[in-house]
Amino acid sequence: MQTQERIAAKYREIYQGSPRLFHSPGRINLIGEHTDYNDGFVLPASVDKAVYFAIEPRDDRNVELYAADLGEHYHFPLDDLSKPSVQWPVFQLGVLDQLRKNGIGIGGFQAVFGGDIPAGAGMSSSAALECCLLFALNEIYTLGLSRLDIVRMAQKAENEFVGVNCGIMDQFASVFGRPGSVIRLDCRNLEYEYYPFVLEGYGLVLCDTTVKHSLAGSEYNTRRKECETGVSLLQQYYPGIKSLRDVSADQVERHKDEMGDPVYRRCRFITREIQRVPEACQLLLENEAQAFGAKMYETHEGLRHDYEVSCEELDFLVDFTRSLPEVAGARMMGGGFGGCTINLVRSEQLDSFEKQVKEAYLGTFGRELPCYRVEIGAGTGEIR
Secondary structure, three states: OOHHHHHHHHHHHHHOOOOEEEEEEEEEEOOOOOOHHHOOEEOEEEEEEEEEEEEEEOOOOEEEEEEOOOOEEEEEEOOOOOOOOOOOOHHHHHHHHHHHHOOOOOOOEEEEEEEOOOOOOOOOHHHHHHHHHHHHHHHHOOOOOOHHHHHHHHHHHHHHHHOOOOOOHHHHHHHHOEOOEEEEEEOOOOOEEEEEOOOOOEEEEEEEEEEEOOHHHHHHHHHHHHHHHHHHHHHOOOOOOOOHHHOOHHHHHHOHHHHOOOHHHHHHHHHHHHHHHHHHHHHHHOOOHHHHHHHHHHHHHHHHHHOOOOOHHHHHHHHHHOOOOOEEEEEEEOOOOEEEEEEEEEHHHHHHHHHHHHHHHHHHHOOOOOEEEEOEOOOOEEEO
16 A cells, blocks of 8 residues: 555544645755755755645644554644644644744644655655645645745744754755756755756665764754854955855865864865755756766765764765766765765666665674665645
């Protein structure tokens, strides 16, 4: 049974109703890591793994949620959005908190939700969940929100209620995804452009380390502060600078000694990574898979040595691919300290690649390595 059918069937089993069904996909990011909160460019895409909500409005002001993948219920009145005693409803409450803050009134609702985005794999299941619920409520209560409104509110739910100071890329990619295309998003002004992802003869595989080191949250916030420190110093010399988006790699080199380590290395990576995104887009248009893959390796080296957000497992997986002719490029994907590598692999050798990398990972770390083949799919919407 497909995931969407499973969610709809569970709803009918619990509530005996006729729900509307919505989906919001996870995302990958081809290149442009940690550039979003520096006003840079990113190159994400929505994938064929998603969160699904089966939902109906209620006649009262109560909310009933059922997490199908956990087998757990959570009930609360709309007028009480206090933090939950368990973790998983915090994202839904964050969405409702945003509606309230924006003066948007809704009635109660009941929903069953679940999905097939692998947990902890760095495909932004939380952003997909927030966007899916917001989109669904927008439809069932005719709220008149635009897709961009939904993106912004979902991001704020994460920032203000969940407490994760994320950029806007994850939500944007989930809502604005288009089959067969990546999105070059300017995180400063949210202007975007679609580029066809048709690297002939290649597929995308995510290799999941199955680890998430505890450094991830604290180090993420530290990296943001280090970037801001670099900007503050450079503003003394270049008053027009607002973020690292406005800074050239040459300017960073010129003030290397004043910045000191590690601020210099953080700024060096970000300025180079921002520049890599438009270069990578041009390579997509030219169908240059090998050159695009080389950019992926460059990104990983920067994340590993300059930004220092990689880990032993991620580095092992990327290094392992370098001797494989079927792999054009690989890098860690996401915030770091665990999660997945993203690999650009010749389509006819996907089975062989997965077999080799699984055996190598098991032999080195004593753990199974889940691999997920992903295709670029549609963004958030209703399933009719």
